[in-house]
Amino acid sequence: MKTGRTHSLTDSMKRLMAAVWVLLGIVLLGSCSEEGIEVDEVNKQTIFVYMPWSGSANDEGLYSCFLANLDSIEAAIKNKGGLDKSRLVVFLSESSSSSKLYEVVYDKHQGLSHKMLKEYSGHDYTTTEGMTRIFNDVQGVAYALNYALIAGGHGTGWTGVNDWQDYPNRMPRRASKVFPAKAATMNDLPYPRTRFYGSVTSKDFSIDITQLSEAIRQAGMHMQYILFDDCYMANVEVAYELRDVTNFLLASTSEVFDEGMPYAKMWTYLATPTPNYSSAVSAFKSYLDNYKAPEGSSPFSVDPTGTLAAIDCRQMDNLAAVMRQVNEHYTLDEALLLDLQVLDGFDDPIFYDMGHYVENLCTDPYLLEKFEAQLTKTVVSKTATSRLYSHIYRIPKFIEVNTFSGLTISDPSYNAVIQESKKQTAWWKATHP
Numbered sequence: 001m002k003t004g005r006t007h008s009l010t011d012s013m014k015r016l017m018a019a020v021w022v023l024l025g026i027v028l029l030g031s032c033s034e035e036g037i038e039v040d041e042v043n044k045q046t047i048f049v050y051m052p053w054s055g056s057a058n059d060e061g062l063y064s065c066f067l068a069n070l071d072s073i074e075a076a077i078k079n080k081g082g083l084d085k086s087r088l089v090v091f092l093s094e095s096s097s098s099s100k101l102y103e104v105v106y107d108k109h110q111g112l113s114h115k116m117l118k119e120y121s122g123h124d125y126t127t128t129e130g131m132t133r134i135f136n137d138v139q140g141v142a143y144a145l146n147y148a149l150i151a152g153g154h155g156t157g158w159t160g161v162n163d164w165q166d167y168p169n170r171m172p173r174r175a176s177k178v179f180p181a182k183a184a185t186m187n188d189l190p191y192p193r194t195r196f197y198g199s200v201t202s203k204d205f206s207i208d209i210t211q212l213s214e215a216i217r218q219a220g221m222h223m224q225y226i227l228f229d230d231c232y233m234a235n236v237e238v239a240y241e242l243r244d245v246t247n248f249l250l251a252s253t254s255e256v257f258d259e260g261m262p263y264a265k266m267w268t269y270l271a272t273p274t275p276n277y278s279s280a281v282s283a284f285k286s287y288l289d290n291y292k293a294p295e296g297s298s299p300f301s302v303d304p305t306g307t308l309a310a311i312d313c314r315q316m317d318n319l320a321a322v323m324r325q326v327n328e329h330y331t332l333d334e335a336l337l338l339d340l341q342v343l344d345g346f347d348d349p350i351f352y353d354m355g356h357y358v359e360n361l362c363t364d365p366y367l368l369e370k371f372e373a374q375l376t377k378t379v380v381s382k383t384a385t386s387r388l389y390s391h392i393y394r395i396p397k398f399i400e401v402n403t404f405s406g407l408t409i410s411d412p413s414y415n416a417v418i419q420e421s422k423k424q425t426a427w428w429k430a431t432h433p
Helices: 002-035 062-078 129-139 209-219 236-241 263-271 277-289 313-329 334-337 354-361 363-380 426-431
Strands: 045-051 086-093 098-107 112-123 146-152 224-231 246-253 307-312 379-384 388-391 396-400
Touching: 045 062, 045 129, 062 086, 062 112, 062 146, 062 263, 062 307, 086 129, 086 146, 098 129, 098 277, 129 209, 209 236, 236 246, 236 313, 263 277, 263 396, 277 307, 307 313, 307 334, 307 363, 313 354, 313 363, 313 426, 354 363, 363 379, 379 426
Parallel strands: 045 086, 045 146, 146 224, 224 246
Antiparallel strands: 086 098, 098 112, 246 307, 307 379, 388 396
8 A cells, every 4th residue: 555655646746747847848938939049149158368467566577478469369360350259358467556357359340459348456366356356257248158268477387376485596688689799608698588487576466276276166167278378387286276167278388488379370279169279289389390580589599499288177087096096006216206207497396297207106007008098088189399498597498308298297396395285286185095
């Protein structure tokens, strides 16, 4: 009797729910037919270019470089004949205390123009709360099915503002177009700057990667991709931190020349509801391979160097799971540390090539194969020049690239700056027993 009554009630409930769903379907069909929503008119993608102040109260940082980057983007839009079902919103700091938000609009008859959206004072764009408000402002004026973020500035990877008591001290000069006939010392040579330069100027304008990820999370503005036009941002620690707020990460494992990314070449692959990350990475490499320096320029400007990787952050949990297995069984022999591929210019390296590190760490062929297969799924495209340039200190370094996996890791680093903080990253906690 008890069982039979239960079946009877269940059948009645099923019939009632079926009737409700049918009625709801009729109502929705009627509503759609009356209002006639045009799916094609919905904004498919909003690209948000975020260029906060990168200097100090007395130093413009990368401001002039940002203006050149924006000019390059706008030239690409003109060449393309529009934004192709995308919208472009820019946040630009014009001084240490003044910023603006505007939309780049293109009309085939009137050309390109800027639509001012909002002005900001102060620099709370370095805080989680301030960035959250800005992200909400972007959504308010350019709601889209998909969002993408291009962030310009100086980069020190996953490391936090408070990790650094004193950045490496150096005062590199901006590259000159004419190489001097005589140079008294190496310090007198006009070496080009990178986007690590200036992060030493003032911590007041620094942003931790954890703050950025939390701001995106609070704004509910999940990204198709985040492109960092900064040094040292293609770290496994950064990618893991961002895994819940973006599908893809495009970034460099190493230093980026202060001119930044070649947007005129890359834009067409990024400004679309279906970005082509591999083509964007190839365009970056093509730009470097075919770069022609102005006549009479410094020999250190002739052959630009760089790296770029496209990382599928949706694969980061899987990568962490395999890495935890490796760490449960193996510890790196310190004798091998000097042989690891370094991808930074610090005297005490912080950023090591991840693939090469695990190759030397793990001696189990099956587990290593498992890791490498997952790494291939995670790094969908990558490129690097045969050597890299670093200008952290007064005299630059050149780093030979013998192997390149597209991601760096700081686990093996003995740099005193990060010995404690690396153990506080979400990546370390997820991958170490």
